[in-house]
Amino acid sequence: MxxxxxxxxxxxxxxxxxxxxxxxxxxxxxxxxxxxxxxxxxxxxxxxxxGETSIGRRRAARVRLALEALPPPVSDPAPDVPPRYEQLFHAGRSISGYPPVGGNTARLAEDSNAAIVGLVADIDAATDHVHVLFYIWLDDGNGLRVVEALRRAARRGVACRAMVDDIGSRALVRSPHWAAMEGDGVRLARALRVGFPLLRPLQGRIDLRDHRKIVVIDNRITWCGSQNCADPEFRVKPRFAPWVDTMMRLEGPIALQNQHLFASDWMSWGGDDISALLRDACEGSGEGFAAQVIASGPTERNSAMPEIFQTLIYAARRELVVTTPYYVPNGPLQAALCAAGHRGVATTLVVPARNDNWAVAAASRSYYADLLAAGVRLLEYPLGLLHAKTLTLDGEVTLIGSANMDRRSFDLNYENNILLQDPATTAAVRARQEAYIAASREVTREEVAAWPAWRRLWNNTVAVVSPLL
Structure with a gap:
């Protein structure tokens, strides 16, 4: 009793x-x-x-102290953003505090391997510092190319700092390559260390992770996108390969905002004080475009990332194209996409045909019927795991970065994205999206309506449970 x-x-x-x-x-x-x-x-x-999204009081205090120690990045005068898009950048600034900055240029890498080639070339050309942060960094071909580039740079006197998530990159941390980087003078840090697994949950949720992908070189070049530091064959999950990613190389004042974000993580998780780098100005191109870093995470404003997605979706007037590997939206985000279709916006959502996460695959498909009924064009990409996280609207605005459209990115992960307004750069991203669309199979209302009852029951049951995860 x-x-x-x-x-x-x-x-x-x-x-x-x-x-x-x-x-x-x-x-x-x-x-x-x-x-x-x-x-x-x-x-x-x-x-x-x-059930709760706390990283622990001590960790939260360290994050707060790191942010307080950092001066805001030097910003150019406000760029000339068309009035119809000003609200988008206002929303982004309300989350991370970064204003839009002008004078930026960008180039989209052709594919994952080309991104690593370009990144290594930038590291080899660095003269002052190289800062690298990846959620997953494998000791495979591409991973070791970046390792060796950092070792070369450190040996010639460039200040190199490399940071990884303690779970996502545990294989590299345990490998001899991690120690070899340190031996050559690369300063290293591990975000959100697990420590003793049985005690970690008592100090904060163990699966809150640093999912960011940030590279900053000499305060003027930055890389942003969905790609981890690994081969597209992604040997830890080879049966879903290749991983299909989108990475963008940006040059201009936007690099200083990514520097600020890197510094906040670096100084939170045991790195040295690099706040002095944020006092350097980066001159932009007079012909460059407006861009803004949008960061989110468990210690940022609640529901920041879905709010940005919804803001962008509701701003679309003619066309909206989204690619994401993990589509498990909250109610307002699903409603926003359906509303876009209902109001006549040409709305397209592209997801992988085969997902490496069975629960996400099932939950995602529970939303198909309502999306299709609203007029959303829905496609499944069959040539590997489509890992690109991109959103374009009306041929002028792009959001690219690490955040997925699922609860893990909304509430549990530290994420980084860049919002930009530029027709030429958006056209390049839109062309990449179109290549994904051309290779994909379109899902029809008739097909979904013909699914057997057991399949609909499974998908809907997993979706009901998804708020627990």
Whole structure:
């Protein structure tokens, strides 16, 4: 009897915590309450381990102190942004504090291997510093090309700093190449260290990760996109290969904003103070375009990333094209895409035909029927795992970066993206999207309507559970 009362009291206390926890959407609250009531012990333990998005008080304090120590990046005068797009950059600034800066230029890498070739060339040409941050960095062909480039740069006196996520890049950290970089003078850091796995959950959720991909060279060049530092064959999940990514090389004042973001992570997770670099101005091109870094994460404003996606989707008037590997939206984001289709915007969503995450694959397909009914063109890419995270609207605005359209990117990961307004650069991204579309198979309303009941039941069940993850 005493044990039963203890379980009931624990259930009640956990449910109260679920209901009082700030920044939680109603669907997630309902799901957790149902689980705690249905399976009391498992539900309570599950909530304590996976139900909250806290990195821990000490870590949060370190992030706050690092940001307070950093001066804002030097900004050029406000660029000439068309009035119809000013609201987009206002929304971005409200999240990360970075204003749009003008005078930027960009080049889209042809493919994943070409991106590494270009990155290595930039490292080899660096004269002052090279800063690199990747979620996943493998000790494969492309990964070691970057390792060797950093070692060469460090040996010739360039200040090199390399940072990885402690889980995503654990294989490299444990390899001799990590120590070899340090031996040649590359300064190293690991974001969100796990430590002893059994104790880590007591200090903050273990699966909150640094998913960013940032490269900054000499305060004037930066790389941004979806690509991890690895071969497209991605040997850790070879049966889904190749990984199909999009990377962009940008030059101009936008590099200083990515520098600020790198510095905040670097100084949060044990790196030296590099705030002095942010006091250097980077002159832009008079013919360049407006761009802005948009960062999100567990210590940033809640729901920042889905808010940006929704803002961009509602701003589209003629055309909207989205590529994402993981489409598990919250309610408002799904509604925004459907609304775009309903109001006559030519809306296209491209996702992988085969996903490396079975739960995401099932949950994604639960949204197909409503998207197709709204007039959204839906395609599945069959030639590997389409990992590119891109959004273009009306042929003039592009969002590119690391964030997916799923809860992990919305609430659990540190992400980095760049928003830019430029018809020429957007045309290049749009051409890449069109190449994905041309290789894809279109999903029809008739096809989805013909799915057997067991398949719809499976997809919808996984989608119902997704707010717990």
């Amino acid at each position: 005493l044990l039963a009362l203890s379980v009931i009291a624990t259930q009640i206390a956990t449910i109260i915590r679920v209901l009082l926890r700030p920044h939680r959407d109603p669907a997630s609250r309902i799901s957790w309450v149902a689980v705690v009531l249905a399976v009391p012990v498992v539900g309570v333990i599950g909530y304590l381990l996976m």
